[in-house]
Every structure is written in C-alpha cells, then in structure tokens.
Amino acid sequence: MSQLYEPQTFEKRWQERWLAEGVFAARNPGEPGFDPRAPKYYVLDMFPYPSGSGLHVGHALGYVGTDIVSRRKRMEGFNVLHPMGWDAFGLPAEQYAIQTGKHPRATTDENTRNFRRQLQNIGLSYDWAREIDTSHRDYYRWTQQLFLVLYEQGLAYQAEVPVWWCEELKTVLANEEVINGRSERGNFPCVRRPLKQWMLRITAYAERLLADLDGLDWPESIKIQQREWIGRSEGAEVRFALEGQAEPVTVFTTRPDTLWGATFLVLSPEHPLVKPITTGAQRSAVEAYVAAAATKSEVDRTDASKEKTGVFTGAFARNPAFDAADPRGRIPVWIADYVLATYGTGAIMSVPGHDQRDFEFARKFDLPIREVVRPPAGAQGLADGVCFTGDGTAVDSGPIDGLATPLAKQRAIELLAARGTGRARVTYKLRDWLFSRQRYWGEPFPLLHLEDGSVVPVPLDSLPVELPAMEDFKPSSDGSAPLARAQDWVRTTDPRTGRPARRDTDTMPGWAGSCWYWLRFMDPRNERAPFSPEAERYWGPVDLYVGGAAHAVMHLLYARFWHKVFFDAGLVHTKEPFQRLFNQGMVTAFAYQDPTGRLVKNTEVEARGEAFVRKETGEPLAQIVTKMAKQLGNVVNPDDVIAEHGADTFRLYEMFMGPLADSKPWNTRDIPGCRRFLERLWRVYVDPEGTAPIRPGLARGAAEKPFEGDTAVLERALHKAIQRTADSFRDLNLNTAIAAFMTFVNEATRLAGGLTRSQAQRFLSLVSPFAPHVAEELWSRMGEPGLASQSAVPRAEPRWLEDDEIEVAVQVNGRLRGTARVPRGADGAALESAARAAAAAHLEGKDVAKVVLVPGKLVNFVVRG
RNA sequence: GGGGGAAUGGCGGAACCGGCAGACGCAUCGGACUUAAAAUCCGAAGCCCGCGAGGGCGUGGGGGUUCGAGCCCCCCUUCCCCCA
Known part of the structure; x- marks a missing residue:
C-alpha cells in the first residue's frame, strides 16, 4: 500500500467496484430495491453525437458538472436518474462514413465504444444499464411509433417545398451545407427547387410553445431566443x-x-x-x-x-x-x-x-x-x-x-x-418543420404508398421498418433518396390487406431521435412500449437539463413540440419536458499569434516567464483565446490528462476553471494546481514518512478529541467549507466549492495535530462528489464502513459558522481608513466608539455629520470640512 | 443583418442584498531543506509616488444615482457565441 498519492493505483479499482455493485443504478417503481420514500431527481445531459474524433475536454465540462450534482443528490437521499446515450443518426455520421469508406453502422459502433470508454475513464456515475443508441432498431422502432402519433394527429403532411439543390453534386443539401448560395463542399452553385417533403405542423403549437415558456426555470436569454424564433x-x-x-x-x-x-x-x-x-x-x-x-x-x-x-x-x-x-x-x-x-x-x-x-x-x-x-x-x-x-x-x-x-x-x-x-x-415567424431528408443514415418513415396514391402507416406490430443494409448509401444523382435504390426493400405489401405497396424512401432528420430520448431513459429496456406510464409518472419531468447554448432554439423547440403532442395524446403527464435548463459555457483554448497576426501552432510555442515566444526563432508571440481546433493543435483529450494526473485531478480542474455557465480557456499549465491540492489532501490522511495506511488519529476507533484549540478552529473551518460547498450548487459555480476545499486542506495541514477522525470523515463525504476516487480510497483506509459515495452529505451548523470576534471596515466619506475588531453581537454604540478610535487621525478637527452603521460589516463617518 | 452573452492583477477566477476589491489556484520572485536539482514547506506580490511612516490611483471608456458602486441607471468601445 502506497504512502504517496498515486491515483493510477486505485482509480480503476473503484470504477470497477461502482459498476459491479450497481452503486449508481436508478430503480424504477416496482423494481427490487426501489425506495418509495425517496424523492426523485432526474439529471440529464444533452447526449452527444459520437463523432470519430472522440470526446474533448469541452464536452466533458457539462458531464463532470452533472455528475457532481448527481452524486451530491444521491448523498442527500434522492433517487437519482442520470443516464447517458448516443445521438447516433444524422448527417455528420453519414459524411464521416462516406469519407472513411466504412459503413455508418460500423463507425457508429466504434465511436460509441470509444465515447463510453472515455466517459467511464472520468469516473462519471451514469447508470450504464440505461444506455441507448438512437440508431439502434430497439430505439428507432419507438421513434417510428411516436412519429405515427404525430401522423395520426394530422401533424405530419407532405408538401412541395423549396430545398437546396446542387446541380454539380447532383444532390439535395441541408441548409447548413449551403453557404452564400454555394455548396460547402466543392463551392458549387446551388439553387432552391421544390421537392416533395414531409413536414411537421409545429406551427399548430406555436401559441402553446410560447405561452408555456413562462413556467420554466430556464435562463432568460434562452426564453428570449425561443420567443424570438416563434416570432x-x-x-x-x-x-x-x-x-x-x-x-x-x-x-x-x-x-x-x-x-x-x-x-x-x-x-x-x-x-x-x-x-x-x-x-x-x-x-x-x-x-x-x-x-x-x-x-x-x-x-x-x-x-x-x-x-x-x-x-x-x-x-x-x-x-x-x-x-x-x-x-x-x-x-x-x-x-x-x-x-x-x-x-x-x-x-x-x-x-x-x-x-x-x-x-x-x-x-x-x-x-x-x-x-x-x-x-x-x-x-x-x-x-x-x-x-x-x-x-x-x-x-x-x-x-x-x-x-x-x-x-x-x-x-x-x-x-x-x-x-x-x-x-x-x-x-x-415559426414555420412548419421540414422533417424529411433524402439521405441514408436516419429513421425510415413507417409509411406505405399504395398504388392508388394513398398513404397508410405501417401497423405497430410490424415495426420497426428497418433501415436496409446497403453497400452504397451515397446520395443519388437525381435527388431521390438512396433508399429508393434498395428495390427489394421498397417493394412490399400492406400487411393489413396484402395489396402491393412501396415504402417511403425518405429518412427523418438528425433531430428525430433527440425528440423523446429523455422519455426512453426512464424505461429503456421496455419491449412493449416506448416507456411505461408508471415510469413516466414517476421520473417526469427532467429536473435539471444541462447542455450548450448552441441548442437554445432548434433542439429545445422540437423536443418541447413532441412532448406537447404526447401530452395531448395522454402519453405523458407534464406539459413540458425540462423543468430546469442550464447552459454550460464553452471551453476555449489559448492560441498564439506572431506579430503579423498569423496563428502559430501550440507545439511551436514556448513560455518564457510571463511571455511567449516561437521556439525556433525566439520571436515574441501574443496569446489569444479561441475555440479548440485541430489546425491550431490546441485540442485537449481527457484521456491524456487522466493518464498523467488521474481522473480526480481532471474532474477538479474542469470545475475549478470557473463557473459552469461561463466560457473559459483551458490552460494545461494550471492543472498541476489541482493535482497538488489532492496530494496535500492525501498527506493530511496518510503520513508519507510512515508505514500505516492512515494516520493513527484518523483511523476508525481512534479517540475523538474535544472541540477546543486547533480542533475547534478546524471544526469552524470545516463548517465554513460545508456551507460554501452547499452554496456553490445553487448556480453551479462549483469552482468556489473547490476553493473552499483548498482552504480547509491548507488549514488542516497547518494544524495537523488538531484534526479528528470525525472531521476527516465528514470532509471526505464533502469532497466525494468532486473527487470520488480519492474519497473512496481514503474512506476505506480510514476503515469506514460502506462507500464514501453512499455516505450522507455533512451539514453545516450555524453555531460553528460564526466567529467570536468580527472585523469591521471603518470608512470616512466612503474611503477605507482602518479596521476595528469588535465582539460578535456588539451594539451600535460599542461599534461606533471602536470605529472612532480606529479612524481617529482622520476625524480630528472634523465635523461628523452622519454615521452609517452596517452591523457586522462596516462603519462610515460622513464628515464636513 | 438580427438575437444572446461577456469585459476585475501577468493568467483562470472570488466578492451572497449596493458595504474592507483581488478569496482559491497558476505563473513569478525570495527563503528553508539538498552536494545539486526536483519535490515539499515558509514567505512576498494590483499599479504609481515615497528611504520610511504614509499617500495617490485602480474592476474596458465616459457620465449619473448614493454616505458608499465591480454590482443600479444612461451613453460608448471591444471581444465571444447563435441564427449559418
């Protein structure tokens, strides 16, 4: 057993144990282990599109934040639903597949494996038994069924709509693929030409989408953007x-x-x-x-x-x-x-x-x-x-x-x-939603075209309409969908009548799978329905939904629309899917410019004290903040940080950078600060010179010290840290909680002899949601029963939050002229006389016109002359 | 073009309701330990003037409200994000 902080020796072990024991498994009503007295809390991340380049530290920001919230809520006694899955259908996956020449099924599976590994590496407490993949038949079967709910309500219809057409590429392009009337790929001219498309009648819900914003606990800026969009x-x-x-x-x-x-x-x-x-x-x-x-x-x-x-x-x-x-x-x-x-x-x-x-x-x-x-x-x-x-x-x-x-x-x-x-x-301003794409990698429409021109839905018991396996899934040269080439698939019969029919060959857009995924997470292995009414009634709505502001309009509007249709159909019991929304900020990165303004790759830059220069020439460079991009060589992969410092350091740094909502630059140079904090924390518990797994005074069964002297000082410091941590969860500025941990560890290092077992134990519980691996390791070394992850959140008591003596600021005409120490609860007269003494030199020969007393804070003398 | 944000030391950030600006960390400098270095520990530090006690100036810029403004109001500048 090591005397030093070596995260590589224990982090994997705890991750495996959490997984093996199902520590973070959420129980549905009726399941063994379900506690009907526990209140529920549903924390959802905007699930990622599993790209080929893997997860970077910007994605991880929100995931670490929600993980800390989830862990904390569990420790507060909530039954927490915190799932993860993959938004795997859509254009980017298809483009990536075309580029690499591999089938999107294969690349998607490969990418999701990598994403899952990366997320587990961070020690995130997802309930992995609930993982979903929108491109999997077991999922899109239900996407198709729910589309039919909209279809039956008359909310889906076909219309001739102008779409971007590129003559050179012989294909229909999505809006985002056309820039200034030219194709993004190849820069060829494009025109808008009418083509028959599936549309969803979202405009029928415009008024309700607008009105129901009022009751939501969302950032005002997002509500404004939605109102603006509805127009x-x-x-x-x-x-x-x-x-x-x-x-x-x-x-x-x-x-x-x-x-x-x-x-x-x-x-x-x-x-x-x-x-x-x-x-x-x-x-x-x-x-x-x-x-x-x-x-x-x-x-x-x-x-x-x-x-x-x-x-x-x-x-x-x-x-x-x-x-x-x-x-x-x-x-x-x-x-x-x-x-x-x-x-x-x-x-x-x-x-x-x-x-x-x-x-x-x-x-x-x-x-x-x-x-x-x-x-x-x-x-x-x-x-x-x-x-x-x-x-x-x-x-x-x-x-x-x-x-x-x-x-x-x-x-x-x-x-x-x-x-x-x-x-x-x-x-x-809101338009009906163009809901079809002439592309391969998406949900096929569960609709049949009969010879008489009528359209009938595929019966529910015949779902899913599976995407046919195709070798060549590139867009067709005449604008028709690739699926139209799968002739054996297209030609079918209406299962109800046996009459010949043709399948619809369009696919749904990338948004479709994310229009109801929060519902599937509630009951992800249900084979008879997209989700059971019992599960929905218990888990809905999402209590906290976290993701980037990039999805302020489209995804959130579409998701709300489907949810409202489900509400009208009696499938869900709330009008809105996401009660509280929180936007995490962007993680940017430093980049460097030479004197002509040209960007220089990070690998060619060297720090010289406070300045930056080009390695080879010594030419001075200016540091700027920009987004992470491959060309700038400033993309950071969590795997690398974890390999060097461990998952706890990575998690702490992600949060310590600043408030979760702010955009802020990743600075690799700052990471060791969080590492050093964990090492200092470790040394408070483990004597590096000794041989015992834990300092003897902290082991279970060690005698408790009375709350006096250094122990009392530490008790006060601990309660302050507990209070500041609790406060940090309100606006998710978890950086201030970590600052409070650091302050406590500094204090505990200084007054090492005063620390008691109980304080050491409570502090581990406090830190556990943030740095769960080290908390478990020290918890077990202390001989505490169970897991730190399953311990209770420590409470701050008011009597330990107040100091006996307070220092107040003394001002003259609003300018600071000194400070005065007074006992806690001193009355106005005592406060004023102490303040007069502190500012005597500045009051001499002056007329005090007014005295402003702010108890516990400050005294301001307003003087003339 | 429209919409949404942001601006605090060399850097990331802190400051609950308008009440001691710069907590915590990074980088920097000094000291201890060391043959030396690393690691660790202790300490310094917003800027300017002054040997010093001390004083002045400071939260992008300009104005206002207030005993008191990083925080509230008006005007301006710059940067970021979204529609794309």
Whole structure:
C-alpha cells in the first residue's frame, strides 16, 4: 500500500467496484430495491453525437458538472436518474462514413465504444444499464411509433417545398451545407427547387410553445431566443382585388392602420399569382428576377443592409381603403426578394411612409410615399426626410383620422371586416418543420404508398421498418433518396390487406431521435412500449437539463413540440419536458499569434516567464483565446490528462476553471494546481514518512478529541467549507466549492495535530462528489464502513459558522481608513466608539455629520470640512 | 443583418442584498531543506509616488444615482457565441 498519492493505483479499482455493485443504478417503481420514500431527481445531459474524433475536454465540462450534482443528490437521499446515450443518426455520421469508406453502422459502433470508454475513464456515475443508441432498431422502432402519433394527429403532411439543390453534386443539401448560395463542399452553385417533403405542423403549437415558456426555470436569454424564433405578431390580413383577375391577393400586415398609405404591393418571387398577373412587356424581366432569387438564401434576401431589388409585374391592384373612383386606390404590383413566400401570406402592402424597407424600396424605384401617421412631438418624420415607423396619430386616413395608432389599428380591422376585405390575424415567424431528408443514415418513415396514391402507416406490430443494409448509401444523382435504390426493400405489401405497396424512401432528420430520448431513459429496456406510464409518472419531468447554448432554439423547440403532442395524446403527464435548463459555457483554448497576426501552432510555442515566444526563432508571440481546433493543435483529450494526473485531478480542474455557465480557456499549465491540492489532501490522511495506511488519529476507533484549540478552529473551518460547498450548487459555480476545499486542506495541514477522525470523515463525504476516487480510497483506509459515495452529505451548523470576534471596515466619506475588531453581537454604540478610535487621525478637527452603521460589516463617518 | 452573452492583477477566477476589491489556484520572485536539482514547506506580490511612516490611483471608456458602486441607471468601445 502506497504512502504517496498515486491515483493510477486505485482509480480503476473503484470504477470497477461502482459498476459491479450497481452503486449508481436508478430503480424504477416496482423494481427490487426501489425506495418509495425517496424523492426523485432526474439529471440529464444533452447526449452527444459520437463523432470519430472522440470526446474533448469541452464536452466533458457539462458531464463532470452533472455528475457532481448527481452524486451530491444521491448523498442527500434522492433517487437519482442520470443516464447517458448516443445521438447516433444524422448527417455528420453519414459524411464521416462516406469519407472513411466504412459503413455508418460500423463507425457508429466504434465511436460509441470509444465515447463510453472515455466517459467511464472520468469516473462519471451514469447508470450504464440505461444506455441507448438512437440508431439502434430497439430505439428507432419507438421513434417510428411516436412519429405515427404525430401522423395520426394530422401533424405530419407532405408538401412541395423549396430545398437546396446542387446541380454539380447532383444532390439535395441541408441548409447548413449551403453557404452564400454555394455548396460547402466543392463551392458549387446551388439553387432552391421544390421537392416533395414531409413536414411537421409545429406551427399548430406555436401559441402553446410560447405561452408555456413562462413556467420554466430556464435562463432568460434562452426564453428570449425561443420567443424570438416563434416570432408572434398580431395584425391583419387584407385582400386587394387585382385588375383583370378573379382572384384577389391577400397580404399580412402588422399595421392595418397604415392601409391608407399603401402605395404599392410586393409579392415574393415564388408567389403563385406572379405568373398569371405578369404582363407581356414585363415577362422576361420578371422571369429573370425569379430565377435569380432562387439562388439566394433567406438570410441574404432579408439582410436589411443590402440594396433593395425588385421588378414591376405590370399589374395593378385596388387598395380597399379607397372608393373605386379614387385614383389613389390604383396601385402597382411588384415582386421583390425581401418578401418571403413562407412568412405571412407571401405578399405585403407597402407603406413607404412608415416601414423602413418599403421606404428604401420606394425611393429606389421612385414610387409614391404618403404620410398617414403623424409622429408625436419631437420625433422625426417624412418632413425631415426619414421614415417614421413608431406609434403616432392617423392622418389622411379617412374614417380613422385623428386616432392614436393602437386604436387606429383596431378600427381599421373593424372597417375591413365590415366591408368583407380583411380580418384580424396572428402570424408567427415559426414555420412548419421540414422533417424529411433524402439521405441514408436516419429513421425510415413507417409509411406505405399504395398504388392508388394513398398513404397508410405501417401497423405497430410490424415495426420497426428497418433501415436496409446497403453497400452504397451515397446520395443519388437525381435527388431521390438512396433508399429508393434498395428495390427489394421498397417493394412490399400492406400487411393489413396484402395489396402491393412501396415504402417511403425518405429518412427523418438528425433531430428525430433527440425528440423523446429523455422519455426512453426512464424505461429503456421496455419491449412493449416506448416507456411505461408508471415510469413516466414517476421520473417526469427532467429536473435539471444541462447542455450548450448552441441548442437554445432548434433542439429545445422540437423536443418541447413532441412532448406537447404526447401530452395531448395522454402519453405523458407534464406539459413540458425540462423543468430546469442550464447552459454550460464553452471551453476555449489559448492560441498564439506572431506579430503579423498569423496563428502559430501550440507545439511551436514556448513560455518564457510571463511571455511567449516561437521556439525556433525566439520571436515574441501574443496569446489569444479561441475555440479548440485541430489546425491550431490546441485540442485537449481527457484521456491524456487522466493518464498523467488521474481522473480526480481532471474532474477538479474542469470545475475549478470557473463557473459552469461561463466560457473559459483551458490552460494545461494550471492543472498541476489541482493535482497538488489532492496530494496535500492525501498527506493530511496518510503520513508519507510512515508505514500505516492512515494516520493513527484518523483511523476508525481512534479517540475523538474535544472541540477546543486547533480542533475547534478546524471544526469552524470545516463548517465554513460545508456551507460554501452547499452554496456553490445553487448556480453551479462549483469552482468556489473547490476553493473552499483548498482552504480547509491548507488549514488542516497547518494544524495537523488538531484534526479528528470525525472531521476527516465528514470532509471526505464533502469532497466525494468532486473527487470520488480519492474519497473512496481514503474512506476505506480510514476503515469506514460502506462507500464514501453512499455516505450522507455533512451539514453545516450555524453555531460553528460564526466567529467570536468580527472585523469591521471603518470608512470616512466612503474611503477605507482602518479596521476595528469588535465582539460578535456588539451594539451600535460599542461599534461606533471602536470605529472612532480606529479612524481617529482622520476625524480630528472634523465635523461628523452622519454615521452609517452596517452591523457586522462596516462603519462610515460622513464628515464636513 | 438580427438575437444572446461577456469585459476585475501577468493568467483562470472570488466578492451572497449596493458595504474592507483581488478569496482559491497558476505563473513569478525570495527563503528553508539538498552536494545539486526536483519535490515539499515558509514567505512576498494590483499599479504609481515615497528611504520610511504614509499617500495617490485602480474592476474596458465616459457620465449619473448614493454616505458608499465591480454590482443600479444612461451613453460608448471591444471581444465571444447563435441564427449559418
């Protein structure tokens, strides 16, 4: 048995024991060992996509944080569910497979093995019996079944939707694969072209997705981003009759009060009326413009800083605000790409006097601008050559003249409704969700296309629809899905009728598996259902969900949507899946720049005292903070840190860097500080000069010392550490808990003779969630029964948190002039006289106008002269 | 372009409700131990002026509120993240 701190000699042993004894296994109701009195706590990490490059220290940050929370909660008596799994379907896995020439099944299995090994190496307390893999048939069988829940509710439908198409690559590309209208791979031009796609009607839930945010314990910034994304706006739909057309054009506006100022209409280039209304003279210009717009992304089109473009269709419309005879009512119809087909009705009424984009458009194409809202006093308007977009008073607007904007909006809607040319309407920026991909590595849709063109779901007892084994799974050259080439798979029969059928050949997007995984974790081996109602009722909702802010919008919105559909279907008992959300910060890394600003690889950099230089030339370099990237050579793998220092040092450093929520740089140079702390801790328990496994005074059965002298000082220090540790869990700034451990160990080293067995034991319990291996090792050396991981969290007692004497700050006019020591609980008069003595030199000959007393903290003398 | 954050010593960070800025650690410097080094232990240290006692200045910049501001309010700068 070693006298020195050698983590390599014991960490593996404890990890194996935890696993073998099922120490971290969560019990479901009804299972042997389930304690119905224990409250539940569900801590969930955003599960990773198991990439080929493995886990780096940035992923591990959140996992270490949730592990510490889970371990602590167990020690507080909670029944803790803390599972891990793999988000293994999706584009990156498929791309990686194509690159390496291996099948995604093989690479995924290989990668998940590596991830699991890496996570276990860190000593994370997951219940590995609950591990799931979204690309495994035992999982996606249920993804398919739950998709059918949405399908049966009428929430899934097929539509012609523009998708990115790259002619050169002969394939459909995802949004994230297209940058500025060109393919990310190869930089070839791409166009948006309509293709039949599966859509999910998430817009039907827009209002509830918005409203239910209020009850969640989420960062306000995430709620804001979700609200922004949903983008609710109230306004009106207005119908404009078109000259020579039977069908009117319907526009959406948030400012129905400005109808009298609408001087032209703008349709999106994709609007179905564009073709029928375009006049012969304008046809070629319009067609050219429509073709050009197809190559632009929505971001580019709506970029307000770009010059406005557009083309006149040659057609005219009637503004319903004016009489048929009124010349102001005859307005031209244009098309422009800043109007999107997918938002509102795909057409707008342009009010250049009171909308910035319309204003720029009108100026560029010399269209009339009318003022119909008078700005309030002091605000600039058309008279000053600027466009006023705020609230004011209606003018030149017939029946609503003189009304303030909010009232004018309301009256305008009433008038439109009375004339049958409009109505109130709420729209959302949120669009329905494009849910199909023409790719291989995803869940097949459990749907059959019959010869008569109808679509029927695959019966539940025939699920899963397994992904066929394919040698060549690359995207097809005609835009059809790779699955379409698996002819034996595609051709099938409807099991209900025996009629011939074709399988749907699209697959679900990467998001699908993560839309319900927190539910599967509750009951992961259930073979009859995705999860049992009993398990869901007990474990739901997730109490703490931790992951990067990168998933602020998409994943969380999609997951909430599915969950709400399940709620409506009676499958889950909560409206929301994740009660508390916490975003961990990014782990960045240092990189180095030479004087010209060029980045220099970390391996070529040398530290010279406080400065950094290029190894070969001695050229001075500047240190900057940036993300970890292979090219910079600054990616850090947990395995390497653990091999050198052990898992406990790694865990401590991850947390000691700073608050879990903050972004902060990884600095390899700082790691030994945490290692040294563990060595100091070790020496408090084990005498390096001796031969005993534990210092004799700390062994079980050793006599307890009375709480006096050094022992009392240590008792006080221990309670302070216990208190600070408890506080650190509120906002997960676990760095302050580790600082408290360090302070205690420094104190215990200084007053070694005063430390008692009970203090040593309580301190190990306190440290155990953070550095569990060393805690177990010392716990067993002390002869304590059971495991440190299963001991109780020590409690701080108020009587040990207060000192007998307190030091207060003494200020004169708010400037610190000294300090005074007073007994705890000293009254105001005693405090003031002590303070007067401390600041005597600064008070001499001055008039004290006021004395501010803050008990236990400070005294401030306000003086004149 | 829109949205979300952040800024404190040479570095990471601490400071609970507006009350002694810089806890804890890294790097640095000094000392002890050592033949020497490593490790360990003890100590110093925000910056400026002063031999010293001491004083001045300090939480990205400018203004404000307050007895008192890192923290609250207004304006500005820079950096990071997301939509992509």
